[in-house]
Ligand code: C2E
Ligand code: CA
Ligand code: CA
């Protein structure tokens with residue numbers, strides 16, 4: 001028994017060390033990535049289920065590492081959140097997304113809302129509202145075409161501050177949505193105090209254990225509507241999932257079934273395809 005224990009401890013140790021080294025290497029390289037222009041923003045279309053039109057684009061960061069290839073944000077965003085780099089990276093993404101959306105509009109594409117993920121650290125910066133305002137001013141994007149995504153867990157702390165910040169953002173004209181909805185524990189009462197315009201149903205409820213999750217999805221849709229919020233389903237991968245969402249009157253969808261996140265140059269065809277509806 002002792003021997004097995006020791007062995008399992010050793011392998012645990014080794015993998016922890018590896019993880020740690022991997023983290024360190026991501027951290028050093030991430031700092032360089034910014035300088036070396038290795039970061040890029042991809043966009044995933046969001047469609048109105050009723051009209052079939054593209055109404056939004058979510059900005060999702062990509063890191064093209066010179067030797068590792070594309071590193072997934074789920075690998076480096078948590079690290080950037082721990083060491084604070086996310087503040088710089090996140091603001092860069094917001095600026096890129098605003099520039100891109102302005103450019104699409106200037107090219108004559110039907111206007112869409114660009115969605116940007118806001119990390120907890122960014123949201124808790126004292127001057128976050130000023131920063132958003134500055135980016136909008138510098139890029140010339142009309143605030144109504146920017147949506148900031150905060151997560152349900154972020155909305156769970158320091159209620160006064162959250163409500164004030166959300167109100168200030170709304171007064172600027174930007175939209176705020178709650179991302180990964182359903183993974184936290186916010187109650188209807190709690191949620192009703194937040195000036196947010198949309199809930200994003202976490203993709204796990206859409207594409208995993210579909211049968212078990214249908215009741216949850218239905219109730220999130222009904223809850224959003226009773227609070228006068230829109231609701232979007234993430235992670236829609238099949239026609240069946242879309243049909244269910246349509247029957248339940250979900251407003252919007254986002255997922256591989258319609259399109260993966262794409263680099264901006266590949267999105268013009270999506271806009272063209274959208275015109276044909
Ligand atoms: P998220 O904000 O929940 O973004 C949705 C994720 O689901 C994206 O993963 C997207 O590519 C993926 N996805 C979209 N449709 C489908 C589908 O049909 N099936 C499945 N299985 N997945 C789908 P991605 O791009 O790897 O991003 C992962 C997470 O990294 C994001 O989750 C977000 O939390 C974070 N992230 C990405 N970009 C940024 C950023 O600029 N700032 C911050 N703070 N976080 C970011
Ligand atoms: Ca998101
Ligand atoms: Ca999400």
Ligand code: CA
Nearest residue numbers: 151179180202
């Ligand atoms: Ca997520």
